[in-house]
Amino acid sequence: MLRHILLIPAALAVTTAAADLPIQQVILYKHGVGFFERSGELKPGETARLDFKAADMNDVLKSLTIAGRNGEIVGGVRYDASEPLAKRLEDFPFTAGAEMSLAAFLDQVKGARLELRTGAETVAGSIVGARLDKPANGDRAAARELVVLLTDSGDLRTFDLSAATAVKLVDPKLQTKLRDYLALLSGARSGDRRSIYIDVQGQGTRDVVASYMTPAAVWKSTYRLLFAPKETEPMLEGWAIVDNTSGEDWNNVKLSVVSGRPISFITELYQPRYVDRPRAELAENRPTAPVLFEGTLESAAKDVARAAPRAAAPSPPQMAARQQVAAAYGGGASLGALGGVPGSTIAPDTEGRDLGELFEYGFSTPVTVKQGESAMLPFLNQHVKTRKLLIYSENFGLHPMNAAEVVNSTGKTLDGGPITVYDAGVYAGEALVETLKAGDKRLIGYGVDLGARISTLWDSAKANVREVHFNRGVLTTRNSAQETKTYTIKNVDATPKTVVIEHRQRPGYKLVDLKPSETTADSYRFEVKVAANGTEAFKVREERVYDETISVSNLSSNLIADWTQNQALSAAARQQLDQILQKKGDIAKVDAQLKQIQADMTGITQDQDRLRRNIDSLRNVAGQQDQVQNYARQLAAGETKLAGLRDNDSEQRRKKAALEADLNGLMDKMQF
Secondary structure, eight states, X not given: OOOSSOOOOHHHHOOOOEEOOOEEEEEEOSSSEEEEEEEEEEOTTOEEEEEEEGGGHHHHHHHOEEEETTSOOOOOEEEOOXXXXXXXXXXXXXXXXXXXXXXXXXXXXXXXXXXXXXTTEEEEEEXXXXXXXXXXXXXXXXXXXXXXXXXXXXXXXXXXXXXXXXXXXOXXXXXXXXXXXXXXXXXXXXXXXXXXXXXXXXXXXXXXXXXXXXXOOOOEEEEEEEOOOTTSOOEEXXXXXXXXXXXXXXXXEEEEXXXXXXXXXXXXXXXXXXXXXXXXXXXXXXXOOOOOOOOOHHHHHHHHHHXXXXXXXXXXXOXXXXXXXXXXXXXXXXXXXXXXXXXXXXXXXXXXXXETTEEEEEESSOEEEOTTOEXXXXXXXXXXXXXXXXXXXXXXXXXXXXXEEEEOOSSSOBOOEEEEEEETTEEEEEXXXXXXXXXXXXXXXXXXXXXXXXXXXXXXXXXXXXXXXXXXXXXXXXXXXXXXXXXXXXXXXXXXXXXXXXXXXXXXXXXXXXOOSEEOSSEEEEXXXXXXXXXXXXXXXXXXXXXXXXXXXXXXXXXXXXXXXOTXXXXXXHHHHHHHHHHHHHXXXXXXXXXXXXXHHHHHHHHHHHHHHHHHHHTTSTTOHHHHHHHHHHHHHHHHHHHHHHHHHHHHHHHHHHHHHHHHHHHHHOBO
């Protein structure tokens, strides 16, 4: 008897097995993506399946390329939709639950053609219905699965599915739907995985190459700098750290790591995108369709050219064997023979290659890294030009740092990363270095030098006037202020030292009689040699030049007199200022006279007010007529004086206006 769950016979569920395209090449970048190349043979009618995380599908769809290695046409590419499984299963005319019986499944496809084989008899007909027939006692184990068919002879017959040796849905379309349904269920077991299918068309076997970019762990670089005896340049040893988080093993792949940061971004290509369409109502008298206006070919061609991608996926690097470690040190000498910490005896088997602004290290020997594992791969073991020195910046405090000036003489780009320094056979410290192009150099600080102490002292001088300019009544002075910073270096060791002082650049300040050995984006660098057990004072003098603007009309005569004594003025400028000073003096005299006139007028007015009050108080007093007449005569005399003062005031104001006009004219003409 059949189990009461859905057991689809093999004839219904046969699907073509997916062919494998193993990973052949991996290129890791510094901006969070990796290039993967897969290849393998596909026979006619075969389908290759590539599985990815759902979150990676956007990058895959953006970068995937499919080609026959010998130029053959491959076929089509399809992939799993991004909709949830329940949503994708809604389009099927049936369901297949975990506890569903075969009878229950067949009951969903009433009317479909079904073929039953029971022993030597084969019966075909349309499904009328199917059910689970339970006995009266309710024993589920004894239940039978029954199907009712309308046979080709017109008979309605009931069949026990447990007696059937084969059950087949005759309709090819229904078989295809069932296969697709089962494929969706099978794919759902992989959780967050999505598949891309590559179909092969035509005759003959195809050697298919599939390449794409997906998010990948950033590769990391780390270095060891080993100081050798004085007559030998130090050795720089570089290692690449790679992490396999791709979800599958890398078995004997061609591995490359690339230094540089090309632009990369995520575009939502995997999620279906919908747009709202406008509604177009038809006129009642006749059908009318919406009008679609086409774009011009010229603008369309330009848009396509702008949107087209420029570069294809990188081609495999040309691999070549590298020198062995012994040869790098000349005559087979080992690192240990140089004295100090021995270096690694793994020879870097890489080939470096410039890719524009990028640099690629390709490992010649195939690499195997299992899923979830990481690997350290040597990519550099060469002598480099290096000079020991000290470096000091004021934020270091009292002591400078042990440092090295490393010149990238390797002919390759060195990716940024940590450097562990070994000196005199022992660990000396660690440093970080940015990406270093071939021929470039960098200072690295790896420890604090307790054998040297540095103190600083600021001193500033009074500002001096360097230039004076006058134009349209505005006086502009160019002033300079100097400041000096003294670095006092004390060396308490018995060996001489070279100290690189980093002096911060300040906006508006320039060096005076001093040239730095190097200049960075925000600092000057000066090299100072200090004798054994010696002290050296190094002064950095800077000058700030700034302008001050003053309106001459706002300057007092005393300030103008001071300016006429300034040695920065020319004789012609001093003569013009003397003229302005004289005019300002004349105006000041007129102002003094006007002030005195106003005071006299105020005194007379106050006296007249007093006389009028006296006259009013004595006007009706007997015997005071003579005094009233006396007051009246004084009032008349005061009016005469007021009239004269008013005339003088008007005259002085006219004189002041004329003097001010002359002054303005002088200032308008004045220029030096």
